[in-house]
Amino acid sequence: MALLRIEKFRSELLDNERDIYIYLPPGYADGSGRAYPALYLHDGQNMFHPAYNGQSWNLHLAADRLIAEGKIEEIVMIGVANMEGERANEYTHALEGVDYKRDKWNIEPKGELYERFLIEELKPFVDRLLRTKTGPEHTALLGSSRGGQVTYHIGMRRPDVFGHLGIISPYLYHVDPADLTETRVYARFAEKKPLEKIWIDLGGREGTLIMEKHVRGLVRELLDAGYEPDRQLAYYFDPDAEHTERDWERRAELPLIHFFGRRGELARLTLTETKATVMHGEDAVCRIVACAEYEGGLKLTPLGGAFASAGTAPARIDGEGVVRSPRCENAKVAFRFGASSAELDWAPRPRTESPISG
Incomplete structure (x- = not known):
């Protein structure tokens, strides 16, 4: 296993620079020349290293263990750092149904530009640099909270690029803590997309930030669109989990198995x-x-x-x-x-x- 860091990767579309974190599996350097599936991760500074609240998802450790146990194939993971103050902007699409003007922050939606950055700037660079399998059937996108929201929007808009979606504790509604007014901040896609697999989960102790009824509502919409339950669309509810990196770390292996393993x-x-x-x-x-x-x-x-x-x-x-x-x-x-x-x-x-x- 190797962890790499590319500092200050430039995006002309977004006019900014961010670090990119890369995980290479144990067999990458064996000289075989084989290519690997790729998993792209939002909030990349959290995935392999302690960042927010001194916590990490430790996905490199989870992947190493799952590979050693034969539960998943070897994969490459690409952690895309967020831009801190720009995070909410970059993770928000200006789509029908996304009432970003009533969100809890003053949002300037840049989700489409961020989507293009991933697809037009970062992914081609990664595919040139690393031995990755480039088709959507081998490419996954995963994120939590607002990262779950932007994963959903990008995946539904571009299933030709990302065939597997990991939607972790997705931020779908802003619930005003003062009067519990609910504002929807995600778009609905009525038609089934040619996606390989979707993973959606949440915890039971995430408060009004992420509510089960909202996430189950999205799940029902996807089922109504025709996604196969429990095979193509997998759902997991952990009654004791909170909205923290620590709890996401505890269940992060599950979407990896869903995407890259055999159940x-x-x-x-x-x-x-x-x-x-x-x-x-x-x-x-x-x-x-x-x-x-x-x-x-x-x-x-x-x-x-x-x-x-x-x-x-x-x-x-x-x-x-x-x-x-x-x-x-x-x-x-x-x-x-x-x-x-x-x-x-x-x-x-x-x-x-x-x-x-x-």
Whole structure:
């Protein structure tokens, strides 16, 4: 493995300079001359080195481990540093539906120029410098938060260049913390694009910055457009994850496996109980989250499965896994995904006695 840094890479389109960080896999220097798939990463200074908040995604370590375990093929990764004060501008497209004038910052949208910078200036340079496979079926784009938003927009506009999209904790709505007014800042693309694979995820503790209902709304739009659930379009929800580099590091290996690995057969299907939120309604008792784990290391939250009640005293559970009835004897909740199923006991928990002091 080698990490390289290209300082002050010039963009004539954006009239600025930024550092580019490159990861080369362990076999790159073996003299074979073979070419590798490429993954382009927004906020590149965070990907291999501590930057914001002293944290890093440590994607080089994740890739090294996954390659050594045979879970993904060897890849090249290109981290594109953001321009700090220009980040929101460069990651915002002036498209229909993107109400950037009501965003939380004063946005001067430069997303189209940033898109052209990646495609017309940076990618040709990388393809000349390194042994990369150049087609969209071998080229991925990934980013988080606003980086997830710009990944979505670029990928939907240019599937001829980027065939795999990693949309991590995407910033899709600005929610005003004062009155909870919601402003949409992403465009809708009704027609299916010729993309290879899409990965979308988020955490359950990202607050109003990234809300599950907004991300699930985008997922539903993509499903309605015709993307195949759980194969072409993979979704993952981590109830305990926050909006931090640390939490993105913990699950960053999953899109790598989705893009560049072989998932294998379904190895395990599990159900986890987590807290319901006010968004689920006053009658929500709790939330059940399903997780499908595959032989190749991939984990996802199934889009194609179905919740149901089980046992002799059925619990009331909806399609999103929200339970709306109290615990009772002989009650269970179940989830079926393809030929597999999992159950979770919904009987009352035994009371724990308080210790007696004397």
